[in-house]
Amino acid sequence: MMDKIYLDYAATAPMLPEVLEEMMPYFVSSYGNPSGIHATGREARKAIETARRRTARAIGAENTEICFTSGGSESDNLAIQGAAFAFKDKGNHLITSAVEHPAVIQSCRWLEKQGFRVTYLPVDQFGMVSPETLEEAVCPETILVSIMTANNEIGTLEPVAEIGRICREKGILFHTDAVQAVGAIELRVQDLNADLLSISAHKFHGPKGVGALYIRQGTRLESVIHGGKQERGLRAGTENVPGIVGLGRAIEIAEENRLNCIQSIREKRDILIREVLEKIPGSQLNGHPEQRLPNHCHFSFAGIESEALLLRLDLAGIAASGGSACTSGSLEKSHVLEAIGLEEDMIRGSIRMTLGQETTREEILQAAQSLRTIVEDLRGLTGWH
Ligand SMILES: Cc1ncc(COP(=O)(O)O)c(C=O)c1O
Known part of the structure; x- marks a missing residue:
């Protein structure tokens, strides 16, 4: 059987065996409800608190600043x-960018229906938000700024430390979606001046369906899921104990591995970029050429339909994706690619290839070779030249 080449780590990463191993007891033998006062419950509580400590340490936070989510x-x-509902007495204006993940954009759209006002900042051709433009958008009613640490579609790193500094100076809360950044770049909440920071375990070899929100000490938030008093009354529902344990172990390993793995991943990514740009005419790299995630490539090919390209790659055993995992499968145009001003043809012919620590140099060369053959083939069929 043909070996598969997985180049879709930004969509999700395989769980590490040592993460699964640590989770296993909490499915069957240590099954207690962490709210229970008996020994079985206390065992589960202890496991959650260990995971909280590990998560906090990975981003330079205090244990009490971590809230586990789904x-x-x-x-x-x-x-x-x-934040919007906790601070609505102070103002009703939020600032975000045009390239955020749908979880941010749709939350903002929903808030607009509830009477809040939202500014969606434009970005440059690399997908970068300008701190100056942000500063100009701030008004006395602004209560929250939400700008992602790294873009999931095109890999661009946003100037979040600078944005955080501006927000802190102006006394405005700053949230950053760091889902794509954990394990890839150094994240210290103090350096970012972040008040709120989102994390998702499955992006760094942890389990799916579990995440965390960093909430800076003293930051008021209204709960979104109402019910019991779990997570200091902020997030009701019996905790996903095995998932939380997995997140804690995975983030610890991701941080331990980051410095060792990232340089080699970056080198392989650069080989892929070079091979594609040099050997496939009519190709381009999207996103910022330097300020980008070390494992991230996003290409456009003139005269190509990305669906056809992805299907042919899949037949060749290569897993890549079109834009973000959340928009693939729908034929909607990517809001990110529109925001960076990419021409129609280049939006249609764009794919994302993201590497992981398991990706080998041979796989990269094989993927580049297949990409070249398939692009030539598809162009031959449509007569593109
Ligand atoms: C930047 C970003 N934010 C949020 C999410 C959503 O995370 P989850 O899949 O854990 O809900 C993703 C996942 O694709 C993402 O890339």
Whole structure:
């Protein structure tokens, strides 16, 4: 059987065996409800608190500043809606960007229906928000700024430290969706001046359906899921104990591995970029050429339909994706690619290839070769030249 080449780590990453191993007891033998006062409950509580400590340490936070959620989407919803309603007596204006993940954009759209006002900042051709433009958009009613740390579609790193500094100076809350950034770049909440920061475990070899929101000490938030008093009354519902344990172990390993793995991943990514740009005419790299995630490539090919390209790659055993995982499968145009002003033809012919620590140099060369053959083939069929 043909070996598969997985180049879709931005969509999700395989769970590490050592993460699964640590989770296993909490499905069957240590099954207690962490709210229970008995020994079985206390065992589960202890495991959650260990995971909280590990998560906090990975981003330079205090244990009490971590709230576990069901993933990146819930963390974004809680941060944005929670802050908007907690601070609505102070103002009704929010600022975000045109290239955020749908979990942020749709939360903002929903808030607009509830009477809030939202500014969606434009970005440059690399997908970058300008801190100056942000500063100009601030008004006395602004209560929250939400700008992602790294873009999931095109990999661009936003100037979040600078944006955080501006927000802190002006006394405005700053949320950053760091879902794509954990394990890829150094994240210290103090350096970012972040008040709220979203995390999702499955992007760094943890389980799916679990995440966390960093909430800076003293930051008021309204709850989004109402019910019991779990997570200091902020997030009701019996905790996903195995998932939380998995998140804690995965983020610890991601941080331990980051410095060792990232350079080699970056080198392989650069080989892929070079091979594609040099050997496939009519190709381009989207997103910022330098200020980008070390494992991230996003290409456009003139005269190509990305669906056809992705299907042919899949037949060749290569997993890539079109834009973000959330918009693939729908034929809607990517709001990110529109925001960076990409021409129609280049939007239609765009794919994302993202690497992981398991990706080998041979796989990269094989993927580049297949890409070249398939692009030539597809162009031959349509007579593009
Ligand atoms: C930047 C970003 N934010 C949020 C999410 C949503 O995370 P989750 O899948 O854990 O809900 C994703 C996942 O694709 C993402 O890339």
